[in-house]
Amino acid sequence: MIRYILNRTFGMLVVMLLVVTIVFVIVRVTPGDPAAVMLGPDATAADIAALRDQMGLNQSLLLQYVQYMWDIVRGDLGRSIFLDQPVLSALADRAEPTFFLTLFSLLIAVVIALPIGILSAYWRGSLFDQAATTVAMFAASIPSFWLGLLMIQFFAVKLGWFPTSGYGGPGTGLMERLHHLVLPAFALGMVSSALIIRFTRASMLDVLGDDYVRTARSKGMGEGRVVLRHALKNALIPILTVIGLTAAVLISGAVVTETVFSLPGVGNLVVNAVLRRDYPVIQGALLIVAGLYVLINFGIDMLYILVDPRVRY
Incomplete structure (x- = not known):
C-alpha cells in the first residue's frame, strides 16, 4: 500500500x-x-x-x-x-464562486446520473433504458452556456425565481450567494451528468451478469441489496474515475458559464486576463487548474484502495 x-x-x-x-x-x-x-x-x-x-x-x-x-x-x-x-491573491479572491459552482454542479450531476445509470443497466433494453440513453446522448451534445441562456430566459426572466446574473453584493449572505449559483450549477451539472450516466450503465452491465451476483440472488438476497451492495460496489472504480474527471473538467470548464452568468469567479478572471494580455494571471490560473487536476486524480487513486483492496497489490 x-x-x-x-x-x-x-x-x-x-x-x-x-x-x-x-x-x-x-x-x-x-x-x-x-x-x-x-x-x-x-x-x-x-x-x-x-x-x-x-x-x-x-x-x-x-x-x-x-x-x-x-x-x-x-x-x-x-x-x-x-x-x-x-x-495568487487575485485567484484566491475569485475562488469562492468557482469552488461552490464546481461543487454544486458535481453534486447535481452525480445525483442525477447514478440512479439513472443503475436503473438503466438493471432494466436493460426497456423503454426506460432507451429513454435514458437517448436523453444522455442529447444532454452530452448541449453546450452548457446555451442551456444556461435558456434557463435564464425561463426561470429568471419569465418566472423570476432566480437572479439573472451576479453573485450578490459585498454584504450579501452565504445563502443569497448560493441562490445565485442555482441556475449555473444546474446548467453545468445536467450537461455533465450525461457522461456519468453512460459510464455507470456500462460499468453496471459488466458486473450484473457475473457469478457472484447470481450467487447472491440464489441465496435469497433482495434485489436492492444485490444491486447496491454487490454489483455497484464492484462497478465503482470506473464510475469514480469518470466522476473525478468530471470534477476536473468542471473546474476548467466553468469559464464560459461564469461569463454567461457574470459570476466573479476564476473563469471570469481568466477571460479578462486573456483580453488584457495579463500573462502572469493566465500562467498562474493554468498552474492552479493543472495542480487541481493532479490532486483530484491522486484522490481518486486513493479511493480505489477503499473501494477495491486488490488495487494496493
Whole structure:
C-alpha cells in the first residue's frame, strides 16, 4: 500500500514539473517581446525595459527557469499587470464562486446520473433504458452556456425565481450567494451528468451478469441489496474515475458559464486576463487548474484502495 501511494505521489510530482516547464516555455516562445505584448502598443521603451527587468527576461533562459521554479516553490506566481496585485491573491479572491459552482454542479450531476445509470443497466433494453440513453446522448451534445441562456430566459426572466446574473453584493449572505449559483450549477451539472450516466450503465452491465451476483440472488438476497451492495460496489472504480474527471473538467470548464452568468469567479478572471494580455494571471490560473487536476486524480487513486483492496497489490 505504501509503495502504491509513493508511486502515485512520484507520478503527480513529475506531471506538475512537466506542466510548469510547458508554461515557462509557452511564454518564452510567444512571438515578439513578452513584455511588449503585455503592455500593449502604447507602451514606451522605458516601460518595456522596466517590465523586462522586473520579469527577469534579461537573464539567460537557464537562470530564468531556475528563478521561475524557485518562485513557484515559494508560492509566488507573479504579479498581475492590470490588477497590480499578486496573482495568487487575485485567484484566491475569485475562488469562492468557482469552488461552490464546481461543487454544486458535481453534486447535481452525480445525483442525477447514478440512479439513472443503475436503473438503466438493471432494466436493460426497456423503454426506460432507451429513454435514458437517448436523453444522455442529447444532454452530452448541449453546450452548457446555451442551456444556461435558456434557463435564464425561463426561470429568471419569465418566472423570476432566480437572479439573472451576479453573485450578490459585498454584504450579501452565504445563502443569497448560493441562490445565485442555482441556475449555473444546474446548467453545468445536467450537461455533465450525461457522461456519468453512460459510464455507470456500462460499468453496471459488466458486473450484473457475473457469478457472484447470481450467487447472491440464489441465496435469497433482495434485489436492492444485490444491486447496491454487490454489483455497484464492484462497478465503482470506473464510475469514480469518470466522476473525478468530471470534477476536473468542471473546474476548467466553468469559464464560459461564469461569463454567461457574470459570476466573479476564476473563469471570469481568466477571460479578462486573456483580453488584457495579463500573462502572469493566465500562467498562474493554468498552474492552479493543472495542480487541481493532479490532486483530484491522486484522490481518486486513493479511493480505489477503499473501494477495491486488490488495487494496493
